[in-house]
Amino acid sequence: MILIVDDVPQNLAVLHDTLDESGYTVLVANSGAAALERIEQVVPDVILLDAVMPGMDGFEVCRRLRAMPRLRQLPIIFMTGLTDSEHVVAAFAAGGTDYVTKPVRQSEVLARIQSHLRAARLMQQASSALDAFGHAVCAVVPGSGRIIWQTPLARQWMDAYLAGPEQPDRDAANASLAAWLAALPRSPGVVLTIALPTRRLLFSVADMRDPQQWTVVLREESDTAQVERLSSLLRLTRREAEVLHWVVMGKTNRDIGDILGMSPRTVNKHLEHVFDKLGVETRTAAAAQAMNRLRTAGQDGAGPLLAA
Numbered sequence: 001m002i003l004i005v006d007d008v009p010q011n012l013a014v015l016h017d018t019l020d021e022s023g024y025t026v027l028v029a030n031s032g033a034a035a036l037e038r039i040e041q042v043v044p045d046v047i048l049l050d051a052v053m054p055g056m057d058g059f060e061v062c063r064r065l066r067a068m069p070r071l072r073q074l075p076i077i078f079m080t081g082l083t084d085s086e087h088v089v090a091a092f093a094a095g096g097t098d099y100v101t102k103p104v105r106q107s108e109v110l111a112r113i114q115s116h117l118r119a120a121r122l123m124q125q126a127s128s129a130l131d132a133f134g135h136a137v138c139a140v141v142p143g144s145g146r147i148i149w150q151t152p153l154a155r156q157w158m159d160a161y162l163a164g165p166e167q168p169d170r171d172a173a174n175a176s177l178a179a180w181l182a183a184l185p186r187s188p189g190v191v192l193t194i195a196l197p198t199r200r201l202l203f204s205v206a207d208m209r210d211p212q213q214w215t216v217v218l219r220e221e222s223d224t225a226q227v228e229r230l231s232s233l234l235r236l237t238r239r240e241a242e243v244l245h246w247v248v249m250g251k252t253n254r255d256i257g258d259i260l261g262m263s264p265r266t267v268n269k270h271l272e273h274v275f276d277k278l279g280v281e282t283r284t285a286a287a288a289q290a291m292n293r294l295r296t297a298g299q300d301g302a303g304p305l306l307a308a
Contacts, residue, residue, distance in 0.1 A: 002113065003044040005035040006079065007053040013105075016047065018106045024113075032056030035066060043071065045120065046113050051080035051091060051099075059094040066095035066146065071119065071151040073139075075116035081106055095146060135217035142211070145181025154218050161194045161201045168197075177203070184214060197224050218261040226294075234294045236277060243270040248287045 002024050004015050013027050019026045027044060029035040033056055036137040047065075051058040058078060060173045065071045078099035080090040091099050098112055136157055138150035150158070155199065160166065162173050173194050180192040184205060192203040192213070199222040207215035231241035239260075253271070260267070271283070280286050 001042070001046045002046050002048065003027045003029065003035065003038060004048045005029045005032070005053075005058065006048075006050040007031060008050075008125060011079075011102075014106075015104065015109070018109070019305045020111075022110055025286060027265070032058065032061040035061055039065065039071070043074065046077065046116055048077050048079055048109070048113075048289055049096075051078050051087065059090055062091075062094040069147075069150070069155060072147050073120065075120055077112055079114065079225075093144070104180050136220075137206070138218070139182070139213045139214050140216055141180055142185045142208075143182065144213050145178060145184070148213050157201055157218055157220060159305065167198045178241070190215075221226060229294060230290055234278065234290065240270050240274050240277070243267055244290055248290050249284050 002019050003011055004026065005017070005028075006012050007030050009030070011276065012030065016026050016028060027038055027042070029038050032053055035047075047062060058080075062076055062078075063098070065074065065076065071305055072245075075097045077094065077095045079102060080087060080099060081102040088099060099118060100112060101106055101278040110200040135151055138154045139148040140146065141148060155188045158200065160175065163170055167173055176194060177278070180190070180203065181299045183190070186270055188205045188208055194201045194203075197291075200221060202219045204217055223287075227238070227241045231238055232234060234241070234243065234244070242260055243256055246259060251259065253267045256267045258265045271286075274286055275281060278286055278289050280289060
């Protein structure tokens with residue numbers, strides 16, 4: 001199903017006939033507002049969107065559509081008579097997938113629609129496969145950070161960590177994610193951590209081979225799970241593992257005492273036992289060894305990684 005958005009009736013008629021004869025179901029809208037109303041009723045497979053229209057132009061329509069999570073991967077092809085590179089850049093900045101120039105060549109429009117439909121189907125198949133195995137994955141555009149698609153689990157976690165009631169500072173969390181996504185081309189190996197009081201969400205780039213979209217993997221960590229991993233990997237008691245976990249998280253003895261309900265002196269006693277079992281003499285060495293063991297275990301498939 002193709003939605004054509006153009007304020008010129010003749011353009012609508014020509015494109016409608018071309019697409020109809022090619023076997024597509026065609027919807028039309030003669031303004032930006034009408035297009036948004038159409039999409040509230042039914043989501044097309046591709047949108048052909050006129051860039052310059054009275055009232056709400058195509059750029060604004062595209063921005064509004066991209067703000068809706070369910071439409072982030074919808075192919076939007078701009079149609080414009082503007083050949084200036086500034087306007088082409090504006091189309092992509094608004095979230096456009098592609099563009100054609102007016103007067104529109106029918107064969108070119110058909111070829112681009114078919115190409116984007118194939119790509120959309122492949123993305124949907126990949127997303128469905130990831131969904132089936134319960135993975136939290138999303139695809140983003142390098143540089144702009146625009147999310148093209150995400151699995152249900154990724155959306156669930158992002159909603160919880162960026163907008164949920166547990167997040168004490170939603171604006172800061174969203175700003176951190178936006179800055180990390182925008183910086184990916186310069187520092188693709190950096191892991192982003194968004195924290196809630198007792199759990200954390202880690203974002204890392206898994207695949208950068210496609211220059212148009214990079215794959216980002218989300219992993220959730222909780223304090224409880226991390227303590228259990230430390231206890232098992234390093235042969236520590238539960239209390240020793242709890243103390244070491246909070247040392248890794250950068251907490252002081254006083255902080256750890258407040259968190260675990262014990263005196264700083266008792267925390268220090270547990271730390272002495274940890275140092276003895278790990279064969280180290282300092283907090284920094286204990287934390288480094290714990291992080292290395294967790295990373296190694298994660299790479300062997302035994303558990304989650306700890307963010308550096």
